[in-house]
Amino acid sequence: MIEAFLSNWWASPLLMALLVGMLCPATGAVLITHRRLLQANLISHAVVPGLVLALSLKVDPALGGVLSGLIGALVAEKLTLNRNGENEAVINTVLAGTLGLGVLLIPLLNIRIDLESILFGDLLAAGSSDLIRVLLAAIALLLLLKTSYQKLVFLGLDPEGAAASGLKVSSLRLALGFVTAIVVVSSMSAVGVVLVIGLLSAPALFGLNQAPSLKSAMIRSAGVGILFSFVGCSLSVAFNLSPGPLIGVLCLTSLTFLKKK
DSSP states (O other), rough: OOHHHHHHHHHHHHHHHHHHHHHHHHHHHHHHTTTOHHHHHHHHHHHHHHHHHHHHHSSSSHHHHHHHHHHHHHHHHHHHTTTTTTTHHHHHHHHHHHHHHHHHHHTTOOOOOOOOHHHOOOOGGGOHHHHHHHHHHHHHHHHHHHHHHHHHHHHHHOOOHHTTTTTHHHHHHHHHHHHHHHHHHHHHHHHHHHHHHHHHHHHHHHHTTTTHHHHHHHHHHHHHHHHHHHHHHHHHHHTOOOOHHHHHHHHHGGGOOOOOO
């Protein structure tokens, strides 16, 4: 039965979309509670230079993207130190600069690359390697939760108290940034590095609404994300449209149904 399912042309893209739809919102729930969603958006754009460089060097683009995303996050973190009230401006500047650098590297390195699929995804081109990357990203998130769940909850609820108690805040945030970069890169073929922020955000808002715990919020967020991805894929097949942008539009439309606290 499984072999018969996978033999369908739409099986791998659908499975990829459902996995990404589960993984991104679960990660987004953590990021929102830690007020790190803007940094996640930065990472999603900062992966582009690394992807381009990796392709030019003929190494795994996922590795280059993760390293580039982390470097971008660290640069932004350093530049925002002692800049109270200016953090968002600095982060957005780094975001735009890293994306611009990635686009400029394409002609400078004289390589052929489908920039549209990187930015907005191409689910129909998803293969076994993309599925493996998503599974590895899920394992990375689970490992982080298994080793640091209580610390993540404490840091999300009371950042100042966590720092005062001796918790290694910078190390924990670096680990969260690393997992975020892996999630973003693994989701690239589904929704692209630009639209991934929608899946990180919208389903998580539903999941976090009156959630009794972070664990519950992550599970609920993942469920909503799976629904969005399934509906987006179904509509893309029915109307012959690109799934990534459709999922992004669904995320936007869903906000009208979000209950106010």
